[in-house]
Amino acid sequence: MDITRRDIIEFGTKLLVLASVGATFEQVTGAEPAPDAYKMADHWWGMLIDIGKCIGCGNCVRACSNENKVPDGYFRTWVERYQLEEDKLPVVDSPKGAIDGFPLPTKVDLKSFFVPKLCNHCVDSPCVQVCPVGATFISPDGVVLVDESYCLGCRYCVQACPYGCRYLHPEKETVDKCTLCYHRITKGLTTACCENCPTGARQLVDFKNPQDPIHDFLKHNKVQVLKAYMATDPKVKYKDLDVAVR
Amino acid sequence: MIPGVDGFMYPNEVELQWSVLIVLYPYITGLVAGAFILASLERVFKVEAVRPTYRLALLTALAFLLVAPLPLQLHLGHPERSFEMYLTPHTSSAMAMFGFVYLWYLTVVLLLEIWLEFRVDIVRMSQTTHGLQRMMYKVLTLGSDNISSAARRIDDKVGYVITVIGIPSAFLLHGYVGFIFGSIKANPWWSTPLMPIVFLFSAMVSGIAAVMLLYAASMKLKRMKIDMHCLDTIARYLFYTFVIDFTLEMLDLIHRTYEADESFRSLDFMVHTRLWTSQVLIQILLGTVVPLLLLAATQVIRFTEAKRRAMYLTAGSLVMVGIFAMRWNVVIGGQLFSKSFLGYTSYKLDFVTREGLLPAIALMLLPFAIFLVLIKVLPPWTHQTSKASSAD
Numbered sequence: 267m268d269i270t271r272r273d274i275i276e277f278g279t280k281l282l283v284l285a286s287v288g289a290t291f292e293q294v295t296g297a298e299p300a301p302d303a304y305k306m307a308d309h310w311w312g313m314l315i316d317i318g319k320c321i322g323c324g325n326c327v328r329a330c331s332n333e334n335k336v337p338d339g340y341f342r343t344w345v346e347r348y349q350l351e352e353d354k355l356p357v358v359d360s361p362k363g364a365i366d367g368f369p370l371p372t373k374v375d376l377k378s379f380f381v382p383k384l385c386n387h388c389v390d391s392p393c394v395q396v397c398p399v400g401a402t403f404i405s406p407d408g409v410v411l412v413d414e415s416y417c418l419g420c421r422y423c424v425q426a427c428p429y430g431c432r433y434l435h436p437e438k439e440t441v442d443k444c445t446l447c448y449h450r451i452t453k454g455l456t457t458a459c460c461e462n463c464p465t466g467a468r469q470l471v472d473f474k475n476p477q478d479p480i481h482d483f484l485k486h487n488k489v490q491v492l493k494a495y496m497a498t499d500p501k502v503k504y505k506d507l508d509v510a511v512r
Numbered sequence: 513m514i515p516g517v518d519g520f521m522y523p524n525e526v527e528l529q530w531s532v533l534i535v536l537y538p539y540i541t542g543l544v545a546g547a548f549i550l551a552s553l554e555r556v557f558k559v560e561a562v563r564p565t566y567r568l569a570l571l572t573a574l575a576f577l578l579v580a581p582l583p584l585q586l587h588l589g590h591p592e593r594s595f596e597m598y599l600t601p602h603t604s605s606a607m608a609m610f611g612f613v614y615l616w617y618l619t620v621v622l623l624l625e626i627w628l629e630f631r632v633d634i635v636r637m638s639q640t641t642h643g644l645q646r647m648m649y650k651v652l653t654l655g656s657d658n659i660s661s662a663a664r665r666i667d668d669k670v671g672y673v674i675t676v677i678g679i680p681s682a683f684l685l686h687g688y689v690g691f692i693f694g695s696i697k698a699n700p701w702w703s704t705p706l707m708p709i710v711f712l713f714s715a716m717v718s719g720i721a722a723v724m725l726l727y728a729a730s731m732k733l734k735r736m737k738i739d740m741h742c743l744d745t746i747a748r749y750l751f752y753t754f755v756i757d758f759t760l761e762m763l764d765l766i767h768r769t770y771e772a773d774e775s776f777r778s779l780d781f782m783v784h785t786r787l788w789t790s791q792v793l794i795q796i797l798l799g800t801v802v803p804l805l806l807l808a809a810t811q812v813i814r815f816t817e818a819k820r821r822a823m824y825l826t827a828g829s830l831v832m833v834g835i836f837a838m839r840w841n842v843v844i845g846g847q848l849f850s851k852s853f854l855g856y857t858s859y860k861l862d863f864v865t866r867e868g869l870l871p872a873i874a875l876m877l878l879p880f881a882i883f884l885v886l887i888k889v890l891p892p893w894t895h896q897t898s899k900a901s902s903a904d
Binding site: 340341344346356357358359360363383394396398400416418419420421422424425427428429430431432433434438496512 | 519520521522523524525527529530584587588589590591593594596597600601602604605606607608610692696697698699846847850851852853854855
């Protein structure tokens with residue numbers, strides 16, 4: 267088929283007009299989307315962590331590391347163990363992010379629990395705010411992502427994250443973090459960490475899906491977020507979060 | 513146990529992200545802003561006594577400004593993408609504005625003011641030199657060789673306007689650097705609205721001290737006599753600015769101690785351990801209290817000229833060390849404690865790596881090399897300098 271100048275102008279005009287009213291590329295080109303295609307606007311992802319259920323096995327850390335090829339010594343997710351004694355500072359450890367689980371506690375008879383951590387995919391993310399080129403962004407489905415083809419590696423976002431969830435990838439020299447297994451969740455799967463949690467302590471949730479059990483859970487349970495005073499509006503919610511947890 | 517770590521750090525916090533190169537960035541921009549503000553004393557506020565340092569201060573500011581982006585560039589994981597900050601700046605990011613603030617200051621303020629100030633000399637040299645030199649000065653005239661008294665009056669007026677614009681610009685340049693740190697709410701060591709103003713006054717202190725030292729060194733090298741009236745005046749301004757700077761820093765300290773929020777225990781412990789030498793001994797004691805006492809003494813006691821000179825130069829040198837320590841304590845100190853407030857890490861300064869001590873030293877020497885070239889191309893020694901020297 268010969269493409270004339272007229273065709274190009276016609277297509278360009280169509281593209282401009284439709285783009286201005288928010289049409290998708292498929293509508294412009296005339297291609298119909300597949301019926302089960304993932305629509306970003308239909309989702310708002312987060313995670314629910316039930317602290318009482320976490321046994322500190324480290325399965326989630328290993329699964330994340332394998333799934334996302336996380337470099338050694340860096341963590342997209344990790345598990346902390348808190349050991350609390352009255353009137354004393356909490357004793358916290360997370361040996362190698364708990365990738366091999368935890369050694370036995372040195373003291374018994376302490377209040378002790380595990381806290382899985384990951385990027386909180388905050389609605390008002392300080393990391394997104396400070397990125398000088400917009401390489402860190404929040405996707406329309408609520409996942410904070412890094413465009414590694416655009417990141418300068420300035421690490422301002424690492425400084426701005428109150429939760430210590432970011433690091434500079436030693437080979438790529440760009441910032442890396444939890445993507446909430448975006449490559450999986452957009453295909454209808456759950457995250458690697460949730461899939462491998464033997465107790466169901468981690469649950470991927472979709473706040474926009476009316477069928478998601480999270481709505482019922484939030485109705486009947488008290489949940490907390492990390493560092494609420496930072497006003498970042500985290501989408502990772504914790505059940506039974508102790509006041510000592512930072 | 514992780515080597516160098518005490519207590520609990522979030523696993524990704526163990527390694528420091530901002531190195532000595534990021535310490536150099538506020539240090540160098542501070543010298544630029546401070547030197548320019550000293551220059552403006554003469555131009556705008558008509559403090560005639562500092563006239564011998566006017567041109568020197570402008571060239572000092574330029575030499576340091578040219579180097580200011582280099583530590584940042586060297587620090588980036590992808591320096592080749594840094595231009596994206598100009599093309600697609602993220603408007604909510606404080607850092608995105610760096611390029612624009614920098615370019616504004618370099619081109620609109622500093623280069624223009626230097627050109628106007630040296631225009632007459634450039635035109636004269638384009639007529640009296642030969643060969644390549646002549647060509648260089650011809651280019652530097654930008655095609656304007658009218659140095660009649662009417663043209664010089666216009667230069668002077670425009671120069672005045674630029675300096676007036678330059679003062680808030682210098683404030684912007686360094687206040688902005690303070691904002692980059694002060695606006696990080698995740699880090700209580702940085703997050704204070706006082707940060708831009710503390711950075712600004714410490715910048716003025718270091719810039720004034722740097723020009724004072726460079727002036728004394730230049731006079732020594734040129735075998736010219738130091739204009740003591742000029743030195744006394746600079747030292748007096750250094751003292752005033754330093755008092756404000758110290759007051760602001762103490763205000764910050766008192767405020768933190770009195771408020772004692774949840775981060776206080778952790779930060780207090782850090783100051784008493786990991787930052788004891790660099791903060792308490794070097795920054796506060798050696799870099800602030802001692803020079804302040806020396807400068808204060810010269811204000812109340814009548815010392816001989818030689819003693820005053822020695823006291824000023826000692827105070828100036830200590831100030832340079834103290835302000836460097838201040839930048840170090842802000843940048844490095846802000847990464848030594850965990851945001852969990854339960855642990856501390858250490859900073860290991862490498863030597864020959866990209867962000868090591870060697871490149872840092874090279875970057876710190878580079879402005880002096882540029883300064884030497886600049887004073888060769890644009891000799892800052894006015895006849896006022898020589899007159900003042902011979903009058904003494």
